[in-house]
Amino acid sequence: MPLYQSQSLQIYNSLSGKKEPFEPLNEGYVGMYVCGPTVYSNVHLGNCRTFMSFDMIFRYLRHLGYKVRYVRNITDAGHLVDDAEDGEDKIAKKARLEKLEPMEVVQRYTVDFHTILEKFNFLPPSIEPTATGHIIEQIEIIKVILEKGLAYEINGSVYFDVAKFNEHHSYGKLSGRKLEDMIANTRELNAQDEKKSPQDFALWKKAEPQHIMRWPSPWGDGFPGWHLECTAMSTKYLGETFDIHGGGMDLKFPHHECEIAQAEASYGHSPVRYWMHANMLTMNGKKMAKSTGNNILPGEIFTGENSILSKAFAPSVVRFFMMQAHYTSILDLSNDALLASEKGYNRLMEAVDTLGSLETASKSDFDVTVWKQQCYDAMNDDFNTPILIAHLFEAVKHINLIKEGSEGISATDKELLKDTMEAFVFDVLGLERKGDGTDDSNMLSGVVELLIQLRMEARANKDFATSDKIRDQLAALGIQLKDGKEGTTFTVS
Numbered sequence: 001m002p003l004y005q006s007q008s009l010q011i012y013n014s015l016s017g018k019k020e021p022f023e024p025l026n027e028g029y030v031g032m033y034v035c036g037p038t039v040y041s042n043v044h045l046g047n048c049r050t051f052m053s054f055d056m057i058f059r060y061l062r063h064l065g066y067k068v069r070y071v072r073n074i075t076d077a078g079h080l081v082d083d084a085e086d087g088e089d090k091i092a093k094k095a096r097l098e099k100l101e102p103m104e105v106v107q108r109y110t111v112d113f114h115t116i117l118e119k120f121n122f123l124p125p126s127i128e129p130t131a132t133g134h135i136i137e138q139i140e141i142i143k144v145i146l147e148k149g150l151a152y153e154i155n156g157s158v159y160f161d162v163a164k165f166n167e168h169h170s171y172g173k174l175s176g177r178k179l180e181d182m183i184a185n186t187r188e189l190n191a192q193d194e195k196k197s198p199q200d201f202a203l204w205k206k207a208e209p210q211h212i213m214r215w216p217s218p219w220g221d222g223f224p225g226w227h228l229e230c231t232a233m234s235t236k237y238l239g240e241t242f243d244i245h246g247g248g249m250d251l252k253f254p255h256h257e258c259e260i261a262q263a264e265a266s267y268g269h270s271p272v273r274y275w276m277h278a279n280m281l282t283m284n285g286k287k288m289a290k291s292t293g294n295n296i297l298p299g300e301i302f303t304g305e306n307s308i309l310s311k312a313f314a315p316s317v318v319r320f321f322m323m324q325a326h327y328t329s330i331l332d333l334s335n336d337a338l339l340a341s342e343k344g345y346n347r348l349m350e351a352v353d354t355l356g357s358l359e360t361a362s363k364s365d366f367d368v369t370v371w372k373q374q375c376y377d378a379m380n381d382d383f384n385t386p387i388l389i390a391h392l393f394e395a396v397k398h399i400n401l402i403k404e405g406s407e408g409i410s411a412t413d414k415e416l417l418k419d420t421m422e423a424f425v426f427d428v429l430g431l432e433r434k435g436d437g438t439d440d441s442n443m444l445s446g447v448v449e450l451l452i453q454l455r456m457e458a459r460a461n462k463d464f465a466t467s468d469k470i471r472d473q474l475a476a477l478g479i480q481l482k483d484g485k486e487g488t489t490f491t492v493s
């Protein structure tokens with residue numbers, strides 16, 4: 001019997017504003033779509049948090065025995081600067097500034113995105129489609145919306161008619177906005193603005209002669225509006241109605257609101273059963289933004305090369321830090337928070353490593369079966385990882401008491417404890433064991449420092465044969481020693 005039949009998962013649905021029992025459309029199967037990155041720059045840590053939340057959700061659904069089709073797209077066209085309706089395509093702008101072909105920009109930052117996610121031990125999604133790979137599907141949807149009279153064409157561009165849509169549907173229901181308020185609060189249209197109303201959004205934009213990313217369409221050469229790709233790709237791979245749609249909180253409006261409008265206009269019904277939104281990551285109490293410099297790249301955490309950090313942190317420590325907050329809560333990153341997470345992570349891993357060698361007794365002083373269900377209850381309550389982690393530390397406490405001989409555990413309970421700990425720590429939270437490649441850089445620097453020390457001692461003893469041997473053999477391994485006033489440093493090539 002699959003686990004999901006005995007567990008009752010509840011999910012907070014952003015659309016209803018309530019926790020609801022999770023019942024997938026087709027028993028045993030889950031279709032999940034998450035808005036992926038716009039690949040015009042290195043992925044920053046705040047984005048990683050959103051994707052990590054959904055990686056954990058994907059992992060838990062799989063753990064429960066669901067067959068999950070997880071679609072996470074790559075936005076490689078159509079996302080304009082400042083999320084605006086006018087303006088330059090983010091990728092085209094980067095390509096212009098760096099004198100690259102747009103697809104070179106896309107390739108470079110897609111590779112960066114995958115490399116960082118792999119370091120964080122993400123599971124790959126089932127399908128990772130791109131906007132440029134689905135231009136035909138997007139054009140087909142525009143044709144349908146035009147036929148239904150809910151969009152209009154002007155000068156080679158097509159806009160979604162929000163007011164008309166709102167006559168029979170409710171635009172703004174996900175973000176809790178009313179069209180009348182939006183109209184009251186917006187500026188008048190610019191004289192050059194060709195839309196009927198500021199609320200209308202582009203389904204297709206005419207490409208000006210200098211616009212390099214362009215495709216032919218029934219309305220002339222142009223490119224799709226940003227919101228359309230997600231409607232095209234989610235329905236293509238998951239159907240007109242699917243179970244979960246996720247993304248960052250900032251995408252609720254206008255992006256997801258527009259997705260709902262496009263799908264309802266095309267198919268006549270709501271596309272998504274459970275809307276899920278992950279909250280943001282702040283740094284030292286402030287919003288992360290490139291413009292203010294209050295920003296950090298994942299790579300800077302792994303090397304410690306950022307002024308807010310006192311040292312480097314392994315990807316699993318950062319992952320553990322992220323999992324200590326509920327995905328719908330704001331999480332604040334700081335050096336102190338990472339140091340505390342590192343301690344917690346080390347304690348957890350030591351306990352997991354100790355588990356196998358614990359001596360068993362005739363009976364247990366700790367009810368492992370009750371504890372196991374508490375772990376599931378935490379995750380069933382809208383993926384409450386901080387509560388799960390609190391229960392894992394309850395087990396750590398008992399593991400240490402058993403190790404000291406102050407408590408006992410039966411052989412059956414020991415197996416159950418070991419299996420459950422490993423399932424939650426590795427499969428669900430996605431943490432990796434220390435020393436399995438996650439903290440290689442720390443270990444390497446420790447070993448090289450030791451060799452530098454031995455070389456100094458050899459030199460002090462005038463044993464130059466040994467000191468040269470250490471230097472040359474390290475060089476042969478690609479580690480260069482450099483002697484300076486402040487002592488010896490090393491670089492790895």
Ligand SMILES: [Zn+2]
Nearest residue numbers: 035036230255
């Ligand atoms: Zn999207």
